Amino acid sequence: MMIQILGDNLSEAMRVFNIEAELKYKTPTTGRYEREPKFEVWELTKEAFEALNAIEEEDWTDEHGWWRHGESTSKGIDTKYIVNKSEMLGYASSFHEELSPDPYADEEDENRPESYIHLLEYLDINQGVSAERNVTAMAIALAKANDLTLGEFMEKYYA
Numbered sequence: 001m002m003i004q005i006l007g008d009n010l011s012e013a014m015r016v017f018n019i020e021a022e023l024k025y026k027t028p029t030t031g032r033y034e035r036e037p038k039f040e041v042w043e044l045t046k047e048a049f050e051a052l053n054a055i056e057e058e059d060w061t062d063e064h065g066w067w068r069h070g071e072s073t074s075k076g077i078d079t080k081y082i083v084n085k086s087e088m089l090g091y092a093s094s095f096h097e098e099l100s101p102d103p104y105a106d107e108e109d110e111n112r113p114e115s116y117i118h119l120l121e122y123l124d125i126n127q128g129v130s131a132e133r134n135v136t137a138m139a140i141a142l143a144k145a146n147d148l149t150l151g152e153f154m155e156k157y158y159a
Contacts, residue, residue, distance in 0.1 A: 003049040004150035006136040007067030008038045016064065019044065019052050024151030028159055030118075037120065039135075039158070041151040042067070068136035077145035082115040083122050083157045089145050091138075093126045119157040 004024065014021050025041040044052065052067070079092040116122035119139070123129040129138055143153035 001046045002043050003046060003069065004041050004043050004140075005049070005052075005067050005069045006039055006041055006132075006139060006150065006154075007065055008040050009063075009065030010040060010042055010067055011065075013052075013060070013064035013067075014042070017052070017055055017059075020048050021052075024149070025154045027154070030159075039154060041154055043149075043151065066132065068133050069140070070133065070137040071140050071144075077142065080113040081122060081126070082113050084116075084118050084159065086156055087113065088122075088142070088157055090122060090142060091127060118159070119154070122157075 010021075011023070013019070021042045021044040023040060024043050025039075027037070027039045049069070076091050077089050079090055081088050081090045083090070114126070116125065120130070120135070123135055123138055127138065129135060139153060140150055142157075143150045146153060148156065
């Protein structure tokens with residue numbers, strides 16, 4: 001069984017701790033943000049994941065980057081959105097209309113799905129999610145609901 005994790009700057013950690021893993025995706029530099037968020041998707045065997053997870057906190061330094069893995073429920077992932085110009089199933093939001101109207105809505109087509117420039121915009125505006133651990137849990141659940149691996153999902157909806 002292969003497991004995909006979300007993180008950043010993990011090459012050194014994989015080398016130092018002798019963890020066999022494959023980098024599947026790395027976010028491009030987009031210039032959208034003053035402090036550009038960076039994400040990498042790494043694929044590991046179950047055994048390699050368990051070895052990574054067993055590394056003691058005191059042995060992990062800032063040079064080793066960060067990583068997260070988790071899942072949230074896929075219950076309620078049944079609303080269509082346009083994210084990064086592609087259709088995506090996502091969680092419905094009960095509060096996003098209070099935050100801001102859809103700036104990309106076409107007044108002539110009210111049935112068109114809400115649009116977001118990229119995944120982080122959808123997560124922030126529609127779900128109120130921006131912390132790495134929450135982005136990870138949501139991305140994993142959304143990838144599963146959209147029948148994609150985490151790497152495929154990030155490539156399709158982030159870039």
